[in-house]
Amino acid sequence: MSSRPLTKADAELMEKLRKLRGGSPSPPPRPSTPFSDIPAQLKSEIIISSSFLNSCLNAGNLQSIVFSPAIISASLIMALYGADKEAIKEINDVFGQNLLCDNTSYESLIYFKSLIYSKKLSLLPPFTDYCNKNDSHLFPVDFDNLGQTIKEINSKVSEKTMGLIANILNDSQNIIIQDTSLCVASAATFVGQWAFSYPFDKPKSIMFYSNPPRQIDMIRQKEKELWMFSEGDDWTCMSIIYGEDIPRKLYIILPKKVDGLANLIKKFDYSLIRQCINGTNVLSAATIPLFQIKSTMVLNDKLKDMGIKHLFSENAFDKIISNDNPHGLDLFVHAARIKVDQFGADGRDDTADHLRYEDLRIQPGYLIPPPGCEEIEFVVDRPFIFFVALWKVFEGQDSKPRLHSIQFTGIFS
Template structure:
């Protein structure tokens, strides 16, 4: 008899007003930007692209790629044969470097726990296992290497198990995501992996709500789709036109030390989001930040007229199709899945769900090919950055260059 493994993630971004006192010395140290962090970043961009493509209809979305990477990395510790090979390819993992990968992950994850007066970032990975089906000891130890904790529950009572999981998720997300699973998700499962991420921060420089106005929002060809409440601020934001990306990039910082920030990537007029995502294969996050740094050094006193929508997005995603597009196929096939190191019973992954919400307001967020940068029209004039057409946004933890959240927008209605 085969049983299914049910995998789920939950993330939340919300608004906060406070002050931050965070250590700054690591922000100039790029030692954590390469190796595993770079691999996770590449996975994150690919996942965001394929999740967008796998939707039944075009829709705005928010996702936390690093929570998905973490869960799949834990599953890979229990996998074998083609199931393992497919996971390793998608996750950019090298089997012979397992111990090194876990050590690198532990270095990264310690920076994903922030609790200050203006920024809070909390992450919790858990593995709910049927108390009648104890997992293999080596797998439990490997899961701990990815900061994932084992919780024993009684799967014979789906309601109790669902409540246990939902209570944990609700606690981490401060009650904002109260139901990640229900009893129907539990019925045929023997193992449930969860990864929960909570983010709450204030902009370093807030927007003035009295300057928010209704403005048109168009598609990449210029056709108007609707209206949006457009926030406005004139400030010396880091800004660059990344030629290889075919997009303009603006960085909006959180807190007092620029530890986390939102990158808003606006494709050039006539360039679609799909084209911009394709160009990411030739542009690294370090390259983007380097170009933004150059912009600050050369044009640090130039002001930017920044227009970005005030928005709220809620996503309830089923990631099976997106991951299959990334080559992870056997994991979801009851006949082909090979997870012998995970459980004594034959198991496969039935579905991976991801629930998230983000709210961006005037106060903050609720919830190597060569590249060239262009800084045209930055002499004696104010640059206008207007996110009034489809764009991509990434929330970055800058010590590790981790994409903790990412999303795309296609259309808006006034909110």
């Protein structure tokens, strides 16, 4: 495959990517603020990530899963604006004060965020005004007609996510019951290609050491390229940059032991994330699995385990409902989807499109390794944690991008 000459636009993009990637000569971005001082929404996303992963571990369920902390946090903030003082206090106790919705943490996603409520209820204007201003869909339904309601909700989710998430509810799941009145529902996915045209070999079936082990399709780079890499006592991490105008990275955290996923989950917190994002340059021909995960989660118990309980009590939403009957949140449901292939997230499926697209991308070889760059093998052949982080350059600060949002977190096993 031929590559076109390097243009001025390429050079400008390469410089941006070099800063994001942490390539020589500039060091990688290193957040200096302690966890207690980071923005409240980012803090909430990290707490959600850690709590939900540990919830899966405690339940003995380490199957593949994905969720969007950014959208879950934004949905909680939507509920916060309609909840009473006790529910607000609980949320503040978990995440800290000043938890305000910053839509820049999720506006680059393909998402659905809604308060679904019974047509028997009438919501008061202060809350409806807030939802309308913050892209939170208000969706009145007839919960007495469950079959039709499920179809309507799934249709809206599919519409808002461009058909990438076809449904969030299933008749057989018995998630919604007939006395349901209030439901927070959210769904999120994204599409993005890798920033570089990595020359991968054709997908090949390789042993993946899950329980039990199985053969899965993986891709391996044809040549060693420059990557960002970090390492702890019992884990290694490599990141891949998504391209276009959105500074987004996929981080794969791989336990050193084949059966090390459980211990890695116990360690997943802000400290581990900081170590992952503050990597160094290495040369590697990475081998990574092709995977696609779609998960639907009822979050009632997970949120209660975190200490957010009053939100589900019978009078938590009295101030936004004009009816005399008290109401609390009956259901908090979330769906997410991620696909990773040799072209990015939801790369194109037609070979001709792939070839045309690869001809337009920067070749990673344009980034020259710094002197003494370490050479490593990075083979993702065992269950791992991943997260997708959004970076942002803030006005009034230096030009280094800083961690802004944890858009997705999950396990592949």
